[in-house]
Amino acid sequence: MTALLPTFQASTAPLGRRNPVAKLAAAVLFTAPLIATLDPLTPAVALAVELAALPLFGLRPAELARRAWPLLVAAAGIVVTLVLFAAERTGALVVALGPFDVTTGVLWLALGMALRIVAIALPGVMVFATTDPTDLADALVQNARVPARFALGALAAFRLVPLLGQEWQLLAMARRARGLDAGRNPAARLRLFASTAFALLVGAIRRGTRLAVAMDARGFDAGTPRTVARRQRFTAADTALVVAAPALSAVIVAVSVVTGVFRPLIG
Amino acid sequence: MAEVTLRGFGWRHAGRRAWAVRGVDLRIAHGERVLLLGPSGAGKSTLLAALAGLLAEDSGEAEGTVEIDGLDPRKARERVGVLFQDPETQLVMSRCGDDVAFGLENRGVPAAEIWPRVDEALARVGFGHGRDRLTAALSGGEQQRLALAGVLALRPGLLLLDEPTANLDPAGAALVRGAVARALDADTTLLLVEHRVADALPLVDRVVVLEPGGGVAADGPPGAVFAAHGAALAEAGVWIPGHPVAPRRAAAGPGEVLVRAAGAAVAGRLRPADLTAHAGEVLAVTGPNGAGKSTLALLLGGLMRPTSGAVEAAPAGAPHRWRAAALTTRIGSVFQDPEHQFVTHRVADELALGPRRLGRPAAEVDRVVAGLLDRLRLTRLAGANPYTLSGGEARRLSVATALATAPRLLVLDEPTFGQDRRTWIELVDLLAGLRDDGHGVVAVTHDADFVAALADREHRLAR
Numbered sequence: 001m002t003a004l005l006p007t008f009q010a011s012t013a014p015l016g017r018r019n020p021v022a023k024l025a026a027a028v029l030f031t032a033p034l035i036a037t038l039d040p041l042t043p044a045v046a047l048a049v050e051l052a053a054l055p056l057f058g059l060r061p062a063e064l065a066r067r068a069w070p071l072l073v074a075a076a077g078i079v080v081t082l083v084l085f086a087a088e089r090t091g092a093l094v095v096a097l098g099p100f101d102v103t104t105g106v107l108w109l110a111l112g113m114a115l116r117i118v119a120i121a122l123p124g125v126m127v128f129a130t131t132d133p134t135d136l137a138d139a140l141v142q143n144a145r146v147p148a149r150f151a152l153g154a155l156a157a158f159r160l161v162p163l164l165g166q167e168w169q170l171l172a173m174a175r176r177a178r179g180l181d182a183g184r185n186p187a188a189r190l191r192l193f194a195s196t197a198f199a200l201l202v203g204a205i206r207r208g209t210r211l212a213v214a215m216d217a218r219g220f221d222a223g224t225p226r227t228v229a230r231r232q233r234f235t236a237a238d239t240a241l242v243v244a245a246p247a248l249s250a251v252i253v254a255v256s257v258v259t260g261v262f263r264p265l266i267g
Numbered sequence: 268m269a270e271v272t273l274r275g276f277g278w279r280h281a282g283r284r285a286w287a288v289r290g291v292d293l294r295i296a297h298g299e300r301v302l303l304l305g306p307s308g309a310g311k312s313t314l315l316a317a318l319a320g321l322l323a324e325d326s327g328e329a330e331g332t333v334e335i336d337g338l339d340p341r342k343a344r345e346r347v348g349v350l351f352q353d354p355e356t357q358l359v360m361s362r363c364g365d366d367v368a369f370g371l372e373n374r375g376v377p378a379a380e381i382w383p384r385v386d387e388a389l390a391r392v393g394f395g396h397g398r399d400r401l402t403a404a405l406s407g408g409e410q411q412r413l414a415l416a417g418v419l420a421l422r423p424g425l426l427l428l429d430e431p432t433a434n435l436d437p438a439g440a441a442l443v444r445g446a447v448a449r450a451l452d453a454d455t456t457l458l459l460v461e462h463r464v465a466d467a468l469p470l471v472d473r474v475v476v477l478e479p480g481g482g483v484a485a486d487g488p489p490g491a492v493f494a495a496h497g498a499a500l501a502e503a504g505v506w507i508p509g510h511p512v513a514p515r516r517a518a519a520g521p522g523e524v525l526v527r528a529a530g531a532a533v534a535g536r537l538r539p540a541d542l543t544a545h546a547g548e549v550l551a552v553t554g555p556n557g558a559g560k561s562t563l564a565l566l567l568g569g570l571m572r573p574t575s576g577a578v579e580a581a582p583a584g585a586p587h588r589w590r591a592a593a594l595t596t597r598i599g600s601v602f603q604d605p606e607h608q609f610v611t612h613r614v615a616d617e618l619a620l621g622p623r624r625l626g627r628p629a630a631e632v633d634r635v636v637a638g639l640l641d642r643l644r645l646t647r648l649a650g651a652n653p654y655t656l657s658g659g660e661a662r663r664l665s666v667a668t669a670l671a672t673a674p675r676l677l678v679l680d681e682p683t684f685g686q687d688r689r690t691w692i693e694l695v696d697l698l699a700g701l702r703d704d705g706h707g708v709v710a711v712t713h714d715a716d717f718v719a720a721l722a723d724r725e726h727r728l729a730r
Binding site (some may be wrong): 152174181183218230231 | 344351368372374375381402418591602606608610624672
């Protein structure tokens, strides 16, 4: 979950400091074409491009690794699952692990899937690692015409997320103090988990309601057109980024089609 | 500038039989500073919500009229600013300056005027940090001061403060009171709800007392109101200056050791602590915020494992290793927020839970439940949902649930936080009675009056 935690470093690097909406759009547009292919080479090239762009986002590899490790775990999980359970076992036999015949075809497929996951998710991690959530909300409202009620409401709710972890710990201890524990009984464990989760939800809703009332008391529901204290600009450089990202991606896919490595997802 | 007029005002929340507030006739002139008093359940918060325009028409039934400068409060929202109790759920943005700017953006203040007004509001409350300071890095008192700046930036004619210091430690409360005192000017009408009257008096020039269901019971300058109604107000639960509570001293000396912490520490939360708690003794654990008082309470209560050192409790062993049911017969823990501990949907079930988990026969469970309901004045609420109780009722219930399994040791975290005088005295009497029956009591507290009235010994934690 490290990638989802609300930590970021406001970036001054050439791409890191682009408008958050532009960065987000570029990430989506760059990765979308990669969904179309099953071969490992296309996402490998895309991944290489992404890693080459790291300095432009002002991100150090160690910093990226700290945020993206869940992604690597997921990729490894996919490789293991496919090697063991893939239905199609074409190609030459590499090694037989008991009942599992590991063939070149299976390895190729697993590698393709794993690289795809990483290549598609990494740009998102790069964007969120270099974007202040406040700037993102501001840009969504000012440049993408997302309703303020949604964007700022989500931003305010986001601020309360770290509290949930502490709250869970406290609720679990409070239940123990009331004589409730599950011991080794899995059914009791599930019941206790469900009741703690429910209490957490009730508490979160109450807190959310109080926050909403406080926001409305400060005119959030006033209906007068809002002004903005922090202007987000969408410049020519931002437009260029939004145009360049899918163009680059299209080139990568085109090359893989021309060289014959492209394996379409459908058909 | 704002003037408030209420004529025969009443409000009943949808689905409730009783009126939250009723029959209020009141006129507050421009620039007056009014302290609104009354026992729990007199409808002070409802009245404030009505003035803030936060009671939606479809959320209940109204009676009489309420006007701000001749307008329905729902249409006069721009003239009113409200500060609530809980700082955590009032801050919207992650940086302090942005948070103050939030209200100005909502009201459509031109962008060029926003930052000067933010700086002015921060200066007005004496905020000591820059605009870029993260709101999460502030103490509770500083957060509340920032929330006040956010309200003042909108230049309200009427300022409503709903127990703004109830959730704060004494240092934080002083910080907020100082900010309010600084910020008030001749053009601001103030309506303040506050339990601790002595602290609020320097801010006000008029006191209005509400009676549950009975409108305004008293109205006038503080001195005159307290001279005429002081004793009755103190009796009803209001903290009135000059009505001290007599201390409850232990009848006998302390008995055997019930729990001992030896160098018990939790990394990042509590430095190694050595302490023993005895039967027949009230031990107060005090110290500044961040010293780890609550963590120590969790260790003594067998709810958390120390990362170094040890906790040993009677009859034997480390309490965090005991099964939960066994724990409840030896050590009872009462959390700061009672709602954290509620797990059923009825008050009576809440009390029956502990004894039932121990496999006690039904007749005995019923006897214990009936006894506790009666002793803590909860009989009338036996069928109510615990989440609908008032602060004082919820506190009494959370103590009663711990007593249901008759533990020798009771560990309480800030038991008197935000309580009115009546509940406070009940708690002190109850705990004094438990001590004299040979129970041990450990209470983590900021409340100097509570320590003076009840504690036999004080253990002070340093940061």
